[in-house]
Amino acid sequence: MFFLFLLRVLFQLTHAAAEVKDDQPPLILVSLDGMDRRVLRGQLSKTTNLNFIAQTGVRADYIKNVTTTSTWPNHQSILTDVEMLILFILRLSFVFTDAVAEVKDDQPPLIIVSLDGMDWRALKSQRSKTTNLNFIAQTGVNAEYIKNVMPTSTWPNHHTFLTGLYSESHGIVDNRFWDPVYEEEFIFAYDCSNFDPKFYNASEPIWLSLQKQGGRSASYFWPATTSYSVKPTYYEKETCFGIDCGAIDSKDLPKYRNRTLPPGSGAPYVHCVFDLRGPWSARVDKAVEWLSLDKPPHFIALYFEQPDMVGHSHGVSSEEYRQMVENVDVNAVGYLLKRLNESDFLQKVNLIVISDHGIDNTPASRRVYLDDYIDPSSYTVLHTGSVPAHIWPKLGMTDIIYQNLTRNSIPHVRGVYKKEEIPDEYHWKNNRRIPPIFIETEVGWVVTRSRNDTLKDQGSHGWPPDQSKSYSIFYARGPAFREGVVVNPFNTVDLYPLMIKLLGINPRPNNGSIENVKDVLREGQTTAGKVLHHLCLRLVLLTLLMAFAFINN
Numbered sequence: 001m002f003f004l005f006l007l008r009v010l011f012q013l014t015h016a017a018a019e020v021k022d023d024q025p026p027l028i029l030v031s032l033d034g035m036d037r038r039v040l041r042g043q044l045s046k047t048t049n050l051n052f053i054a055q056t057g058v059r060a061d062y063i064k065n066v067t068t069t070s071t072w073p074n075h076q077s078i079l080t081d082v083e084m085l086i087l088f089i090l091r092l093s094f095v096f097t098d099a100v101a102e103v104k105d106d107q108p109p110l111i112i113v114s115l116d117g118m119d120w121r122a123l124k125s126q127r128s129k130t131t132n133l134n135f136i137a138q139t140g141v142n143a144e145y146i147k148n149v150m151p152t153s154t155w156p157n158h159h160t161f162l163t164g165l166y167s168e169s170h171g172i173v174d175n176r177f178w179d180p181v182y183e184e185e186f187i188f189a190y191d192c193s194n195f196d197p198k199f200y201n202a203s204e205p206i207w208l209s210l211q212k213q214g215g216r217s218a219s220y221f222w223p224a225t226t227s228y229s230v231k232p233t234y235y236e237k238e239t240c241f242g243i244d245c246g247a248i249d250s251k252d253l254p255k256y257r258n259r260t261l262p263p264g265s266g267a268p269y270v271h272c273v274f275d276l277r278g279p280w281s282a283r284v285d286k287a288v289e290w291l292s293l294d295k296p297p298h299f300i301a302l303y304f305e306q307p308d309m310v311g312h313s314h315g316v317s318s319e320e321y322r323q324m325v326e327n328v329d330v331n332a333v334g335y336l337l338k339r340l341n342e343s344d345f346l347q348k349v350n351l352i353v354i355s356d357h358g359i360d361n362t363p364a365s366r367r368v369y370l371d372d373y374i375d376p377s378s379y380t381v382l383h384t385g386s387v388p389a390h391i392w393p394k395l396g397m398t399d400i401i402y403q404n405l406t407r408n409s410i411p412h413v414r415g416v417y418k419k420e421e422i423p424d425e426y427h428w429k430n431n432r433r434i435p436p437i438f439i440e441t442e443v444g445w446v447v448t449r450s451r452n453d454t455l456k457d458q459g460s461h462g463w464p465p466d467q468s469k470s471y472s473i474f475y476a477r478g479p480a481f482r483e484g485v486v487v488n489p490f491n492t493v494d495l496y497p498l499m500i501k502l503l504g505i506n507p508r509p510n511n512g513s514i515e516n517v518k519d520v521l522r523e524g525q526t527t528a529g530k531v532l533h534h535l536c537l538r539l540v541l542l543t544l545l546m547a548f549a550f551i552n553n
Contacts, residue, residue: 116154121470192271
C-alpha cells in the first residue's frame with residue numbers, strides 16, 4: 001500500500017502545481033450502460049451518431065472491463081489507483097513543460113517568409129540569378145529541398161507549416177473541398193467560407209499557441225491567419241467587396257456563399273481577398289515597423305504570391321517565370337534583407353524563407369475529359385482544373401462511377417482510388433473531407449469536366465510530392481542557425497517543431513520531429529527544457545516500472 005500512498009502524494013503535489021485554464025477544452029465522459037460492442041460491430045442497429053463520432057474522431061474495437069461485468073465495479077474502475085498513475089504522469093508532464101516554456105522579450109524574433117510557387121529545381125538549375133537567396137545560404141543554412149504534403153497546393157501546405165500536421169490531420173485537405181457534415185464547400189482566398197473558424201477547428205497554428213503562452217505574433221497576408229475567432233496580435237486586414245466576412249457572425253457565414261459580384265475580379269465572385277496589387281515593399285516595411293514597436297511580435301509570417309501566379313499563367317519553363325524568380329529575389333527577399341540591415345535587425349532575427357510547392361508545366365493539350373468516361377449527372381461536386389480531382393458521387397453511384405473509371409485504362413491517368421484505397425503514404429485519407437473517389441493523373445495532366453471547359457493555365461501543382469518532385473525550398477539565417485551549411489532534405493511537417501524550439505513554447509500534437517532538422521541549428525541550442533524533458537521521461541519510466549512491479553505482486 002505504500003506505493004499507492006506515495007502515488008497519491010505525488011499526484012496531489014503535481015495537481016497543486018498544475019493550473020486548470022478556462023480556455024482549455026472541457027472533457028465530457030458519457031456512459032451507455034449495457035451497450036454491447038458486438039451489436040455495433042454486427043451493424044444490427046443503425047447508429048448514425050456513434051458512426052459520426054467514429055468518422056470525425058477515434059474509436060476502439062472494444063475496451064476490456066474488469067473481472068466482474070457488473071455496472072458498479074466497472075464504473076468505479078475508471079478512477080482506480082492504476083488509472084491514477086496515468087493522471088499523475090500527465091500532470092507531471094504538464095508541470096515540467098509549463099515550467100520551462102516562457103516567451104522572453106529579449107529572445108530573437110522569428111520571421112518566416114513564404115514565396116508561393118518558388119520551385120527548388122529552378123534555383124538548383126541556376127536559370128535565374130538569386131543573389132539574395134544565395135546570401136542567406138552563404139551566411140546561414142539551406143536544404144536541397146523540403147518535402148511538402150499531399151496535395152502540393154497552397155492552403156494545405158501553408159497550414160502544415162504552422163501546425164506540423166499532414167492535411168488529413170489538420171483538415172484543410174485542398175484549396176477547395178466539400179465537408180459532408182457541414183454540407184458546405186470550402187473555397188480558399190475569396191469566399192466567406194475561408195473566414196469560417198469551423199473549417200479550421202481541428203488544429204491550432206503556432207502563432208495562436210504563442211499568443212496563448214504569452215507571446216505576440218504578426219501576419220501579413222499569410223493564408224488563413226485571419227480565419228480564427230482570435231486574430232494575430234498585429235495583422236494586415238483583407239480588402240472586402242460588398243461583404244465583410246470578418247464582421248459577420250460565424251454562424252451566419254453560410255448565408256453568404258456564392259454571392260456574385262461585378263466581373264473582372266478573376267473569380268466568379270469575390271467577398272474578401274488579400275489586396276496583392278500593392279508593392280511588396282509595403283509588406284516588408286510593415287514587418288520592420290512591427291519589429292520597432294515597444295511590444296514587438298516574437299513571430300512574423302510574411303507571404304508573397306509570386307512566382308506562383310506567373311508559373312500558372314506561363315509555365316515553369318517560360319522566360320516569364322525565370323524573370324519573376326529574379327524579381328522576387330530582388331524586390332521581396334533582397335528588400336527585406338536591406339530593411340532589416342538598415343534597422344539593425346539583420347543580426348538579431350532568425351529568418352526562414354520557404355515555398356509551399358513548385359510548378360509543373362500543363363500545356364492545353366494535357367487534359368483528361370471526365371465526361372468521356374462517366375455520366376455528368378452521377379455526381380454533385382467535382383473539383384477539377386487543379387490536382388487532385390475530387391468526385392463526390394450522388395447517393396448509390398460510387399461503385400458505378402468507380403467501375404466506369406477503372407473498366408479500361410484511361411490515358412494519362414495514373415490511378416483511380418476509392419477513399420479507402422488511397423495509399424497510406426499520402427497521409428491524405430483519414431478525414432471526412434477526402435472525396436469518395438480521387439483521380440490521380442500523370443504529372444503535367446489535369447482533369448476537367450468536358451471539352452467545353454477552357455483551362456488557360458500553363459502550369460499547375462497538387463500531385464503527390466514524390467510523383468511530381470515539386471518540392472519546397474528552405475533557406476535560413478540568424479543567431480540560431482549554422483553558417484554556410486547545406487543539410488539533407490526533410491519534411492514540411494518538421495518545420496513546426498523547429499519553430500517551436502526557436503520560439504521556446506510548448507507544442508501541440510504534430511507529425512514532425514526536431515531530430516530531422518537538428519542539423520540546421522548551431523551547437524549549444526539544446527535548451528533546459530530538453531534536459532528537463534529527458535529527466536521527466538526517465539521519471540515516468542521509473543514510475544511505470546514500479547507500478548507494474550506492484551500490480552504483479
